[in-house]
Each structure stands twice: as structure tokens, then as C-alpha cells.
Amino acid sequence: MIEAVGLTKRYGPKTAVQDLSFSVRPGIVTGFLGPNGAGKSTTMRMLLGLDTPSAGHATVNGRRYAEHAAPLREVGAMLEARAIHTGRSAFNHLLALAATHGIARSRVEQVIDLVGLREVARRRAGGFSLGMGQRLGIASALLGDPATLILDEPVNGLDPEGILWIRNLLKSLAAEGRTVLVSSHLMSEMALTAEHLIVIGRGRLIADTSVAEFTASASRGGVLVRTPDAVRLAELLGALPQVTVRTDAQDPHRLEVEGADGERIGRLAAEHALVLFELTPQQASLEEAFMELTKDAVEYEAVVTPRALVEEHAA
Known part of the structure; x- marks a missing residue:
């Protein structure tokens, strides 16, 4: 289990993380989300003792990271997959890590097979593609068979097969009762992988909730209806108090209804055949909910230039 209590980190006059508190429970995959510059990387570094908090504290499995006698056996982390000695082979990189914690050579062999690097295990890691580097970083995180995993953007550079693999891997590890915290900018993937979300913006907590509750909070609560009797149904629904009906000029069979749930609409339609x-x-969607709830916490916002202005400038 991961516990953050009042975490604050200042770099001179800039506050990267402000009074951040949350818990990451075992048994589920927890997504760690936020816009660029939100403080996610700084927070994960503080969880792992790489940055010292200006205030507050963080524990993993009841202790600060530095207090664990064998950290790799407690916490597996990947903050930068390419943080490797480029002249070493994948096998020797993992073997060197294993030696620091008395981890058996057989475990190195196991994780190489687990992440699918057997064919390239003896090649220098400096020549790896981005996806192969990601797999090696994940292997490093899994090496100590830890109870807790902290992974930053683990699907970067992976092909569709690799993304499916890491998704199923994270779910299976959580199902074993491990604590899994995953940061990602891919909302579609988080929607398929995570059950719980911790969302931050400008270093502050925005949401600590389930994926279902997070998306529901941004939903309008409307119902999409398609019927060949759209005109008649719209008249019937429009006569109900506090019900709003929007028609679609491009699809005469489509209605968007707010103020009435599906059961009420279905019964009304049945009553009138x-x-x-x-x-x-x-x-x-998770992406829509994320954009809505973090719109005021975006630190780096692009300015969209009208195409006509771009063309005029180019001329």
C-alpha cells in the first residue's frame, strides 16, 4: 500500500506539489493522471525517496522507501525506462541489479521471458528500440517480485500487442493482491486498465475516485434515442416537465433527451406504440471527463491559430 500525507515540494519560488494526500490500495490498478506540469513525476520521485519533500511524507508498505532493507523486493519502479547502461546487454543489466539484492540468476531468466526479451537478451541495450527499452524497464521493476509497482508511462513505444500485454500483466498483478500505481497520458488505455484514479492538477488533488464515478461526474446524464417516430416522440417528451429534447438535422431519427432516463422514455414509447x-x-469517456475536470489546471496550453492566418503569414 502507498500512502502520501501532505506531500509538498518547492523548487525555489515554484511549488510543484502542494499538500497532496492519497492512498493507493492493493488489489486494483490505480491510474495516476494529470496534465503536463501537474506534478506527477515529482510526486512519484517523492514516493521513491528520489526527491525530499518540502513538507509531508510518503510510505510504501508502511515505511519510507529508504527504510526498506531490500527496496527492490518491496517496490518495483520504472520512472525512466532508458535509465540503463547502454553498453550492457539486457541480461547483464538485470543481473547487475539482481546482485545488489541477492536475487537469484534464475529470477533474471524468468523476467526476461515474462517481458518477451529472450531473443535480444544478449544484445546491448543501447541499440534497443523504444518498445524494447520499455520492456526492459518493466523487467527491472518486476525483478524483485515486489508487492508494489510504480510505473510511469509503461506503454510508451509499445505496439498494439505490447499494449495488450502490459494491460493484462498489470491487471493480473493487481489480482494477486499487489499495489499497482500507473501514470499515463493515454486516457483510452487507462479506461481499460485502471479501476481507480488519482487525478492532480497544478500539484493539487483534483479527484480520488473510481473510474466509473469520475466519468459519471462529467456526464450530462442524457439519453440517445433513435426511432422512426422521432417527431411524435419528441412531442410527447417535450410535454413532460423538466425534459429537454434536441433533434439532429442530419439524422431525422435521432434525439438527445435530458431529464428522463431510458426506462421512462421506453415506457412512454411503448404506451404510444x-x-x-x-x-x-x-x-x-474518460478522456472527456479528464479534459472537463482538468481544464482549469492546464499549465501549458496551446494556442490554435486559424488556418487563414497561417496561410496569410506564410504568404
């Missing part, structure tokens, strides 16, 4: 093709609650 109206056919329904579709009745779908509108749920915000």
Missing part, C-alpha cells in the same frame, strides 16, 4: 431503434444512456 412507437418503435425504438436505440436507447443509450450518454456517458462521458
Whole structure:
């Protein structure tokens, strides 16, 4: 289990993390999200004792990271996958790490097979592709068979097969009762992998909740309806108190309804013998929810230049 209590980190006049408290429970994958500059990397560095907090403290499995006698056996971390000696082979890189904690050579062999690097294990890591480097970083994190994993952007550089592999791996490790904290900018992947989210912006906590609750908080609560009797159904729904109906000029069979749930709409349609093709609650995606709830916490915001201005400047 990971515990952060009042974590604060200042670099001169700049406060990167401000009074941040959260817990990461074992048994589920927890996503750690935030815009660029939100303080995610700084927070993970403080969890691992790489940065000293200006205030507050963090513990992993009940102790500060530096207090563990064999940290690799307690916490597996990957903050920078390419933090390796480029002249060493993947096998020797892992073997050197294993030697620092009395980890058997057989375990090195196991993690090489687990991450799919057997064919390149004797090649110099400096020549690895981004995806191969990511797999080696994950192997390093898993080397001590730790109860806790902290991974920063583990799917970077992985192909679709690799992304599916890491997704299933993280879920299986959590199912074994391990604590898994994963940072990522890929909202679609987090939606498929994580069950719980910790979201920060400008160094402060924005949300500490389940994925379902997070997306529900940004959903409008409407219902998408498709019916060949759209005009009649819109009239019936519009006569109900506090119900709003929007039609679609491009699709005459489509309605967006707010103020009535699917059951109420379905019953009303049945009472008047109206056919329904579709009745779908509108749920915000994780990406939509993230963009909505962090819009005021974006530190680096791009300015979209109208195409006409770009063309005029180029001319």
C-alpha cells in the first residue's frame, strides 16, 4: 500500500506539489493522471525517496522507501525506462541489479521471458528500440517480485500487442493482491486498465475516485434515442416537465433527451406504440471527463491559430 500525507515540494519560488494526500490500495490498478506540469513525476520521485519533500511524507508498505532493507523486493519502479547502461546487454543489466539484492540468476531468466526479451537478451541495450527499452524497464521493476509497482508511462513505444500485454500483466498483478500505481497520458488505455484514479492538477488533488464515478461526474446524464417516430416522440417528451429534447438535422431519427432516463422514455414509447431503434444512456469517456475536470489546471496550453492566418503569414 502507498500512502502520501501532505506531500509538498518547492523548487525555489515554484511549488510543484502542494499538500497532496492519497492512498493507493492493493488489489486494483490505480491510474495516476494529470496534465503536463501537474506534478506527477515529482510526486512519484517523492514516493521513491528520489526527491525530499518540502513538507509531508510518503510510505510504501508502511515505511519510507529508504527504510526498506531490500527496496527492490518491496517496490518495483520504472520512472525512466532508458535509465540503463547502454553498453550492457539486457541480461547483464538485470543481473547487475539482481546482485545488489541477492536475487537469484534464475529470477533474471524468468523476467526476461515474462517481458518477451529472450531473443535480444544478449544484445546491448543501447541499440534497443523504444518498445524494447520499455520492456526492459518493466523487467527491472518486476525483478524483485515486489508487492508494489510504480510505473510511469509503461506503454510508451509499445505496439498494439505490447499494449495488450502490459494491460493484462498489470491487471493480473493487481489480482494477486499487489499495489499497482500507473501514470499515463493515454486516457483510452487507462479506461481499460485502471479501476481507480488519482487525478492532480497544478500539484493539487483534483479527484480520488473510481473510474466509473469520475466519468459519471462529467456526464450530462442524457439519453440517445433513435426511432422512426422521432417527431411524435419528441412531442410527447417535450410535454413532460423538466425534459429537454434536441433533434439532429442530419439524422431525422435521432434525439438527445435530458431529464428522463431510458426506462421512462421506453415506457412512454411503448404506451404510444412507437418503435425504438436505440436507447443509450450518454456517458462521458474518460478522456472527456479528464479534459472537463482538468481544464482549469492546464499549465501549458496551446494556442490554435486559424488556418487563414497561417496561410496569410506564410504568404
